[in-house]
Amino acid sequence: MIILGLHCGHNSSAALMKDGVIVGAVQEERFTKCKNQVAFPEKSIRNLVDAHLGGDISLLDHVAMFTKNVDPIGLAISRYSDFSVLDHINENKEYWKPVFYDSAVNDGKYWRDMYVNGEKLNQNQGLDTDYMKSSGSLEDLTRYVSDELRIATLRDKFRFGGPCSIYDHHYCHATYALYGSKLPQVIQGETLVLTADSWGDGQNWSAYLSDEQGRLNKIGGGKDHSVARVYRFVTLILGMKPNEHEYKVMGLSGYSRHSKYTRAVEDIFDEILTFENGIFVSPKPLKESYFDLKERLEGHRFDNIAFAVQNWATRVTGDWMKYWLEKTSSRNVCFSGGLSMNIKSNGDLLSLPEIDWMSVPASGGDESGSIGACFAAAIEEGETITPIKSAYLGHVNGVMGEEDKWQFGVQAANDDPDNYLELQNIEAKGLAKLLANNVIVARCVGPMEFGARALGNRSILANPSDVGNLKRINDAIKNRDFWMPFTPSILKEDTDLYLLNPKKVVSPFMTIGFETTDRAKRDLIAAVHPGDFSARPQFVSKEINPEYWELIHAFKEITDVPALLNTSLNLHGDPMNCSIADAARTLSLSALEVLALPGERLLVKKDALEKVESIFEA
CATH class of the missing domain: 3.30.420 (Nucleotidyltransferase; domain 5)
Structure with missing residues (x-):
């Protein structure tokens, strides 16, 4: 079927x-x-x-x-997509404030007028x-x-x-949570499946129990797990775009060390929501999510707010998760929905003594709903389901005609293809030599990753041991916020060198945060969080992505570091690149010098050719 x-x-x-x-x-x-x-x-x-x-x-x-x-x-x-932070604030002032405070009708006139006016x-x-x-x-x-x-x-x-x-x-989030990654053989019988997000079909959380046949039986659900919604409006209050920049708040949370001040902010969030004795409790519920919350947070510093909301979100979600683990006598949990995108929380949840094993599949936001719907239909049809083994499910070069030619992308950037040279037969060892010499390498090879995380096939890669690569990528290529960490892609068999992972959980999708070893603070200094030295790693398996594994292995042979710094291949504000043309456009419009292409090809800017060739010849 x-x-x-x-x-x-x-x-x-x-x-x-x-x-x-x-x-x-x-x-x-x-x-x-x-x-x-x-x-x-x-x-x-x-x-x-x-x-x-x-x-x-x-x-x-x-x-x-x-x-x-x-x-x-x-x-x-x-x-x-197009609303700025100011647009979101104006929407709250002009539409939602009258609804909550002046008894205005929630009829959508604000957006209807915008539509009629072509705005x-x-x-x-x-x-x-x-x-x-x-x-x-x-x-x-x-x-x-x-x-x-x-x-x-x-x-x-x-x-x-x-x-x-x-x-x-x-239900779609739950089917994706269960089947969105391969479960280890040690997991037998009933598994707890939890979902949480801001809102969907009248609820913001659900609890299911899967049986040995892979069927899902709903055991709970409701609309009172408002953590994701509060986190979203904290994002706006801190001057960032809701529904997009929550990860920036998560990144910012790793810097605050002022427990005296963060505790005061956590107290504010605890008045909004806690989880006690199996139910969500709101001692002082919000009247609405923007103005009331903003007033309560007034006078508290941005980094303390970020730390407090992150800590509170993890604690409330952890108490909720522990309740359902105890209620079902399960020690294994599958987790999806928008809240599962909080990698830092996931790492803290994994450390709970009540959990033996945890699965968080790739990109559990609504984008994965289409996959969950497939699983839901397959269950209904009585199909035998194979769990997802990898997230390399997207575009394969060759389907899109001109868009799979680098010349098309260079011209789209108003650049001349004559400014580039395509080198042939550049094996993994050659790319590894470039990386070891601190050349930043873009890579557009193989099927595109699904979801929010670049997993090597649509990635910008760098030497993780040189902290200067942080500034090079941020300033000249990505224009990212200075406080945001990058990610290490680590050979699966070498993760114990860098990660504290006592439960031996495998995280191939960059969905779980880990504390790191002293060696990681040396070898991966450019790819761990600059504030707390945590990592949101990708475990790279030779079985799943042999070409990417070979590249990291070749880098290891040169540097004794079995990992690379990895960030998504795109310009600031753009989606992750899809086609070769997209990647070539990014190359043209940034300070990137080289782009690895399928078939062991390397696209090089001519003004960087001498440097590249000298590294190959060394």
Whole structure:
């Protein structure tokens, strides 16, 4: 059976399953070049069908759609991609404050007027958004988009006449939590499956128990786990974009050391929410999430707020997780949903004595809902499901014509292809020599990673032992915030050299934070957190990605360091690069000098050729 999974909300995506195996998954933003694209994922569907079905969509047996309630505003107005911090603040002042404080009607007029006036329109959304001109209620718009428009769009654009099913938001997160990574053989019998996020289909958390047959039985759920929502508004209060920059708050939290001041801020969050005796408790609940929270945090310093919200979020989530572990007598947990994107929390949760083993699959936000929908449909159809082994599920070079040619990307950057030279037969040893000599190497090789984390195939790589590489990448290529850490990709068999991992959990997707050894503070100084020296590592397996493993192994032979600094291949504000043309454009518009391409090719800027050749010859 062939199943197509679709997500039509924040960071839209599509996934394809053949006979219980996920063979492809990709986010729409990679094709529209608009970060966090909200859309009917037409381009993603076409890419998957072309790559895996020979362009014949009639081979599909079933289409599975993630979430019963699609946000009609986000499809029409680009709140997730184009809203600035000021736009979000104005939205709270002009729309939500009157609703919460002046008894105004929550009718969506603010966004409807914006749509009629042609302001902040969502581009490349892939469907007709003129429903925004109707006089129906927001509930009516939600029902129309969710139950009619997305299915009608599928049938119109692709002439698909087969069955379409819609699955619950948190059930899809739960199926992804269970099947989104390969479970170790030691895990037998019942496993606790937890999900948590800001909101979806009327809830923000769920608890399931899986049996030996892989079926999920729901044992709990609710709408009172408001941690993710509070964290989102703290992001805005600190002057960063909600629904995108929460990871920056997480990164900032690693710097504060002022327990006297952070404890006072944690007390504020504890008044908002704690978890006690099996229930969420709010001694002093928020009236709403922005103005009330902002007033309570007034006068507290930014780093103390970041530390406190991170610590509070982990503690509340940990107490909730411990309750369900005790209730089910399980010592193993699978975790997904937007809150599972907090890598630092995941590491602290793993350290709980109540947990023997923990799985956090790649990119558990709503983008993975399309994969979860495939799993949900497969369970319903009685299919035998194969858990995901790797996140290399995206675009494979060669499907997109011109966009898979580097000349196309260079020209898109208004550059001349004659300014570049393509070197042949550059093996892993050659790239490793460049890296060992502190040349920063971009790599666009093999299938693209699914999700938010670059896992080596669409990555910018550097020597992790030279702290100067932090500044080089930040200033000349990525323009990242100075406090944000990079990531080490470490050979799986050598992770004990650098990570404190007493439970021997394998983390191939960069989803769990770890404390590090003294050797890591030397060998990986540019790839660990500058404040607390923690790491959000990728365990690189020779079985899963032999080419990337070979590169790191070759670097180890030269430097005795079995790891590389890894960050995503893109310019600031762009999605992770997809095609060779995307990568060549990034090369052209940045201070990068070299780009590794499929077939052991290396694209080099001519003004860097002499340096590159001298390193090869040394």
